[in-house]
Amino acid sequence: MNVAGFTISDGVATDTIPAIAIGQTLIQPGGYLIVTASSTTSGFWNPTASTTFVVLTSSIGNGLANGGDALFLRDSSGVLMDSVSWGTNTSAFDPSVPGVAEGHSIARTEEGLENDTGTAADWEDLAIPTPGL
Numbered sequence: 001m002n003v004a005g006f007t008i009s010d011g012v013a014t015d016t017i018p019a020i021a022i023g024q025t026l027i028q029p030g031g032y033l034i035v036t037a038s039s040t041t042s043g044f045w046n047p048t049a050s051t052t053f054v055v056l057t058s059s060i061g062n063g064l065a066n067g068g069d070a071l072f073l074r075d076s077s078g079v080l081m082d083s084v085s086w087g088t089n090t091s092a093f094d095p096s097v098p099g100v101a102e103g104h105s106i107a108r109t110e111e112g113l114e115n116d117t118g119t120a121a122d123w124e125d126l127a128i129p130t131p132g133l
Contacts, residue, residue: 001027003054005076008035010061010069011091017054027052035060066100082116084123097123105129 068087087099
């Protein structure tokens with residue numbers, strides 16, 4: 001799937017995944033895309049070689065809050081592809097995924113990957129983030 005032109009929004013501000021070099025915005029079946037606001041972020045993790053990184057020129061949305069926020073992924077036509085909300089923000093799910101402790105991340109559960117219910121039950125807290133794995 002080519003995600004060039006897709007947008008990521010936190011409901012307040014929106015960023016567009018840029019059309020960069022050919023192939024750099026392609027996600028292969030079973031692959032991952034990590035979108036980050038800084039090129040130095042990738043140095044914190046050891047993702048697989050098949051992980052695709054896209055660096056935005058600004059924070060994601062207006063910056064993401066641990067205590068409550070949301071992400072909305074839309075294709076280049078504006079169709080909502082996926083969303084998640086956590087903590088006090090219930091704009092994607094009500095109830096939302098519980099708040100994210102600093103240094104943690106949330107990820108789809110195995111069941112959530114196979115059977116997306118469109119609820120907070122599809123997500124889990126990870127004390128050790130595993131982006132791209």
